[in-house]
Structures are given as C-alpha cells and as structure tokens.
Amino acid sequence: MLELRRLRLLRELDHRGTIAAVAQALAFSPSAVSQQLAVLEREAGVPLLERTGRRVRLTPAGRNLARHAEALLERLELASAELIDARRGLAGPLRIGTFPTAARAILPAALIELSRRHPALEPMVSEIDPAAIGDALRAGELDVALIHDYDFVPQASTPGLTVAPLCAESMYLASASPLDAPPDQVIARCEAADWITASPGTACHQMTIRACQAAGYTPRVRHRIDEFSTVLALVAAGQGVALVPHIGTFDAPPGTVLTRVPIRRRTKVAFRSGGGGHPAVAAITEALRSSVPVGLDAE
Incomplete structure (x- = not known):
C-alpha cells in the first residue's frame, strides 16, 4: 500500500526539482527525504x-505517480471540508498569510466580520514573502493566503x-x-x-522595471525600499519617483503628487486545490470580499 506522506514528498520533488528544496520546504533533512522516497520506490515496485x-x-x-498524488491530495482537502461541514460548526485556528498592504488595508475589517459570523474561529495572521506562500500552503503551514500580481508581472500557476x-x-x-502628461505617457516622462523600487526579486520591483522598459528605457534605481509609506516619504523628500498601488497611497505625506497610470494590481485568495469548499476557507474569503476598501474594484 502506498503511503500518502511519501506520495506528498514525491509530488513535492516533481514540483521543486531537488531533494534539498523538498527538505527545506517541508522541514525534513535531505537524508530523511531520500530515505522516504527509497521506501516509496520499494512500495511501488518500479x-x-x-x-x-x-x-x-x-x-x-x-511523474505519473506524482500526478496521481496531486489528485489524491486534492481529494483529501475535499474530504476534510465535508467532515467539517458535517460537524456544523467552525472552530479552531485559521492560518492566514498576507503581504503588508493587505494586512493593513483589507484584513482588519475582514477579521472583524469573520469574528462576528464565526466567533469560535481563531485567525492567525502571518506576513510572509510572496515567493514563499506557495510552499507554505502546500506544506500545510498556511490554510489560506492573500497574494497579488501586476499587469506586467502575472502570477504563475502553481501545481496544487x-x-x-x-x-x-x-x-x-x-x-x-x-x-x-497624459496617463499613458507619465512613465515615459520620468x-x-x-x-525608488522594491527589492530585486519581488513582483513590485519587476513591475517597475518592465513598465519603464515598455516606455522605452531602463530606470535608474536610486533607492530600494519595500514599505510603501517609506517610499512615499522619500518621494516627498525629492529622492525620486515610484510606482505605488492605491492602498499603498493612504498615508501619502504632504508634497507627494499621485498621478494615475494605466497599470493594475490584483489581489487574490490562494488555497490548496480542493480546499475552496472548506468552510473556514469559504468563511474568510466571504469576509474578505465584504471588506474590500473603497477605491478597489471587487472581482
């Protein structure tokens, strides 16, 4: 009989490509991952x-067995959702990952609404690097997460x-x-x-670089700052220009001029495949939808 925990390791190896990456994501030692995969090979007989x-x-x-493992894990998420629904009550921890501006502008109102509707739920929020959210969800460290992408940096699909x-x-x-300048010429004029950009490797940094390249040049980056309130403070101090999303402009200091440009940022809710029907995931998603701030377009 094939053991689900070992199938999960195989699925992760198919996704990540190296035993070291699997070990790091799932908090195993590389030798332990290798040993478990060797046992799985003996169980499979091929x-x-x-x-x-x-x-x-x-x-x-x-690869074929990894695809079956993906399907089995999705079915397990569905079974878990049905069991919770059968108990007719939401309680216990709900682990939520988020990026900073959503933690400030979207989550507080959503958590108030979630508490009103489901007082026994215990939301636990963690700010997490967007690049690590997929790993955290797949490893079961998070139940749901807020992620974002931009017109110039679409979100790549992640198996599972x-x-x-x-x-x-x-x-x-x-x-x-x-x-x-007209909106479509604003970036070209700069x-x-x-x-001022975000740190290299982030979606925000890539968006700024690609938006400038689309306007015909590569920007001369002077400062690399991730927190939008700090970015705006530097802009007001005459240290440069920056691209900032709407919810990042709420604390714009005096002296900051904000000019709308034809670029959009989209916020999304991510969860393990098969988990969309999980009552707790559905509950936080509903609360989030009811808490979208003014100035943002619900999707």
Whole structure:
C-alpha cells in the first residue's frame, strides 16, 4: 500500500526539482527525504527516480505517480471540508498569510466580520514573502493566503494551489512635482528621474522595471525600499519617483503628487486545490470580499 506522506514528498520533488528544496520546504533533512522516497520506490515496485551524480529526476512512472498524488491530495482537502461541514460548526485556528498592504488595508475589517459570523474561529495572521506562500500552503503551514500580481508581472500557476480573484486597484506614479502628461505617457516622462523600487526579486520591483522598459528605457534605481509609506516619504523628500498601488497611497505625506497610470494590481485568495469548499476557507474569503476598501474594484 502506498503511503500518502511519501506520495506528498514525491509530488513535492516533481514540483521543486531537488531533494534539498523538498527538505527545506517541508522541514525534513535531505537524508530523511531520500530515505522516504527509497521506501516509496520499494512500495511501488518500479523505479521512480533516476540518479545522475548528485541530481535526481523522476522517471516516467514517477511523474505519473506524482500526478496521481496531486489528485489524491486534492481529494483529501475535499474530504476534510465535508467532515467539517458535517460537524456544523467552525472552530479552531485559521492560518492566514498576507503581504503588508493587505494586512493593513483589507484584513482588519475582514477579521472583524469573520469574528462576528464565526466567533469560535481563531485567525492567525502571518506576513510572509510572496515567493514563499506557495510552499507554505502546500506544506500545510498556511490554510489560506492573500497574494497579488501586476499587469506586467502575472502570477504563475502553481501545481496544487487554486487562486480566486478578490479585488483590483490602480497604480500611481508618485512624484514630488506634477507631471504634465497624459496617463499613458507619465512613465515615459520620468526617464531622466531617479527611481525608488522594491527589492530585486519581488513582483513590485519587476513591475517597475518592465513598465519603464515598455516606455522605452531602463530606470535608474536610486533607492530600494519595500514599505510603501517609506517610499512615499522619500518621494516627498525629492529622492525620486515610484510606482505605488492605491492602498499603498493612504498615508501619502504632504508634497507627494499621485498621478494615475494605466497599470493594475490584483489581489487574490490562494488555497490548496480542493480546499475552496472548506468552510473556514469559504468563511474568510466571504469576509474578505465584504471588506474590500473603497477605491478597489471587487472581482
């Protein structure tokens, strides 16, 4: 009989590509992952892995079994949702991952609404690097998460996860002085300006770089700041220009000029595939939809 825990490891290896990455994501040692996969091979009775030096890849049989593992794990999420629904009561921890602006502008009102409707639920919120959210959801460290993408940086699909749209918002060019240009020319007019971007490797940083490249140039980056309130403070101090989403502009200091540009940021709710019917996931999603701030478009 194939053991589900080992099938999960195989699924993760198919997704991540290395035993070290699987071990890091699931808090195992690499040797433990290797041992469990060796046991799974013996249970399966056919080779599941091909080893070339230190590298490991799945055989055709291994890839096929990984696809079945994906389906089994999705069915397990569905079964869990049905069991909770049968108990007719929501209680216990609900682990929510989020990015900073959503934690400030969307989640507080949603948690108030969730508490009103389901007082026995215990939401536990963690700010988490968007790049790590997929791993945390798949590993069971989070139950649901808020993620975002931009027009120039669409969200890549992740096996084992389902994403539902929540809301969309406009982006603004923040500057210390007005820009006399139509919206589609605002970024092009800033070619000679210093820019403030998020840290390299983030979606926000990629969005700024690609938006400028679409306008015909590569921006000259002076500051790299992730917190939008700090970005706006630097803009007001004449340190450069920046692209900021609508909910990042709520604390814009005096002297900041915000010019709307034709770029959108979209916020979405992510959860494990099969978990959309989980009562707790459905409850927080409903609360989030009812708490979308003014100025954002519900989707």
